[in-house]
Amino acid sequence: MDKYENNLIKRTDSWIAARSGEETLMMQVQTGQYMSLNDTATAVWEALEKPAMFQDVVAAVVSEFEVSEEQAERDVETLLDGLIKNDVLSVEKS
Numbered sequence: 001m002d003k004y005e006n007n008l009i010k011r012t013d014s015w016i017a018a019r020s021g022e023e024t025l026m027m028q029v030q031t032g033q034y035m036s037l038n039d040t041a042t043a044v045w046e047a048l049e050k051p052a053m054f055q056d057v058v059a060a061v062v063s064e065f066e067v068s069e070e071q072a073e074r075d076v077e078t079l080l081d082g083l084i085k086n087d088v089l090s091v092e093k094s
Contacts, residue, residue, distance in 0.1 A: 004080055008092040010051035015088050017045065040065065041079055048089065
């Protein structure tokens with residue numbers, strides 16, 4: 001169903017992050033670009049402290065929020081699309 005299934009997702013080295021309340025503030029090391037992650041995106045970021053499979057990230061979101069697995073899959077996929085586009089995360093095909 002989704003493009004990240006059976007793929008390893010990991011953080012890149014180009015961003016640093018710090019937690020501030022329920023959100024995470026991030027800065028791109030080379031460009032100084034800033035972004036903030038909401039509580040859902042923060043849960044995904046924290047689930048990826050070590051490289052993880054897509055389904056493990058989805059499971060982390062389901063366990064932290066009152067959301068169905070199907071909704072979590074859609075939300076995580078959309079979030080990953082943006083974070084990968086901004087070189088925050090990378091995907092290794094398995």
